[in-house]
Amino acid sequence: MRHLLLILALLAAPVAAQQVPQSQAQIQLSFAPLVREAAPAVVNIYAKIMAEPRGTPLQRDPFFERFFRDPFSEKPRVQNSLGSGVILSADGIVVSNYHVVGMATEIRVVLSDRREYSARVLLGDEDSDLAILKIAAEEDLPFLELRDSAEVEVGELVLAIGNPFGVGQTVSSGIVSGLARSGVGGGNSGVGYFIQTDAPINPGNSGGALIDVAGRLIGINTSILTRSGGSNGIGFAIPADLVAVFVEQARTGARRFGRPWAGISGQPVDSDMAGPLGLDRPGGIIVSGLHPASPFLAAGLDVGDVITSVDGAPVNTPAEMIYRMSVAGLGRTAQVTRLRDGVEAEISVSLIAAPDLPPRDEAVLGQRSLLPGLRLVRINPAVLSEMNLPLESEGVVVVDAGLGARVGLRSGDVILAINGVEVAHPEDVATVLGGQVRRIEMIVQRVTGRTVLRFRI
Structure with a gap:
């Protein structure tokens, strides 16, 4: 009741806000009781991050670095990151942003009463920008409850x-x-x-x-x-x-955040699409692609269908759909409303992690290769998810360019063919680059389109 009176007072007409308080109750109206209760559970976080010196591309190249060695060159330095966090349980579970603590080597958490503790990251995810910490405290700590x-x-x-x-x-x-x-x-x-x-x-x-x-x-x-x-x-x-x-x-001890995988591509339905799709207003996501391993495909979804809701909550963007799936959680089933030919139907979709099949068969090219240090994996649904690759990507993707950076290769490049031969497996690349061939023509797929890299070694 007290909070309700406070809200009504704060939303009162501007003229009333300029009047002199007429009673002791009006004088005492404030957020102070609420802040007094909640503030002890909000903490300051100080994190130390080791930052590598940037240098030039040639200085970072293992082949050329010996020519740029300088005893007075910049060494890794410590950067201090400042942020906030919230205690969520009496035993010291704290949530903060990944960009505050994700790369930290040392974390200190300071409470509003100046108590100070060390902390470690239990789980972090850069895409969601969330990190869960554990405070090394023996006593019970103040915490906030989560609201639906x-x-x-x-x-x-x-x-x-x-x-x-x-x-x-x-x-x-x-x-x-x-x-x-x-x-x-x-x-x-x-x-x-x-x-x-x-x-x-x-x-x-x-x-x-x-x-x-x-x-x-x-x-x-x-x-x-x-x-x-x-x-x-x-x-x-x-x-x-x-x-x-x-x-x-x-x-539960997870070291990586498990986000349900949709295995679909699509776009929001705009006003031009709504009528032909049987919608009276823009809304939902029209499906433009389905991976063969997609749980949505297994549930009966097809290209051209419109997804309008997940577990009863409307979804209008792919990000919103992934959020609804993430909140439902891995291992559960989501009720998805599908619109096809103007008719709505509910389908049950299993919320699974992106399958790590077929095996990624990672390969790192050795010193005798034309491009030593080049790290490659075979593309599967898990790799698609981890590297944010287009759904239709197949074959081999560059994880670390190594000396391949000298010839223009980048992490995330999908190698399609070398010297006119299609590439389907990391060993295909290793075989060609480990041979006696000195002229290379490599076709790679990037977000911006196909690129041809030609070089001679």
Whole structure:
């Protein structure tokens, strides 16, 4: 009731805000009780990261590095990363952003009462920009409860708690200004799915808490949309439902986040597509491709079908669909609504990890090869997922270019053919580059299209 009175008071007319308080109750209206309860569970995180010197491409080349050796050259240096985190359990489980602690060699967690602990990363995922830590504490710690993200609505009053600019713990207020935001802030593969808020979020707030008026965690502050480097009132938080899945996997000992694999490609349905597809308005995802091992294909989905919801929640982008699948969790079954020829139907889709079959058969070319250090794997669904390759990719992909970087090879290049011979297995590449041939013509597939690399050794 007290929180409700506070909300009504804060949303009152601007004229009322300029009036002198008429009673002791009006004077005492504030966020203080809520902050007093929630703030102890929000921590400051200090991480040390060993940064390798950049140098030039030739200096990083194993062949040429001897010509550039300099006893006074730059050595690996320590960088300090500053961010925030949230304690989620009395035994010291903490969530933060991957970009804060993911590459750290040393992590210190400081509570609001200045207690300080060392911590280690249990589970991290760069694409989701989440990391789960464990504090080395013997006593019970204050923590925040997670709120069901499906209950969060636009317009709700929220507080952001963190350590912006390293000035110490601060609190800012605002509202939830948007839901289901994707393709913004954090993540490298388009799997981001965020709650948007106008509560000011600044550098150092990363990993901090976005809480509701009941003191429950609704999201982890992760990024801002800005041109100046400061808050412009557009901040993004990772929903608590995804955080809960991370915690569950971390407690089971997972070393890598297990995200369900869809094995499909598609695009949002726009206004031009909606009518011909039997929709009265734009929405959903039209399927343009299906991998032979896709669980959606096994469930009866076909190219041209439209996916409109997962477990009853509407999906309008691929990122939103992957989020819904991730929240449901590996090993479970999702109820997917499919639209075909204007008729809706529900199909049950098994949520599986990307199969690591056929075997990837990794190969690293030796010193006698034309391109020593070149590391290759055969493409399978797991490799597609890990390297964010197009769904239709087949054959062999470059994991590490090694000396191949000298001739233009990059990580993620799919080698299609060498000297006119199609490549289907890493050993095919090893055989050609280990022979007596000195003129090489290599056709590779990149996101930007096919490229021909010609070189002589």
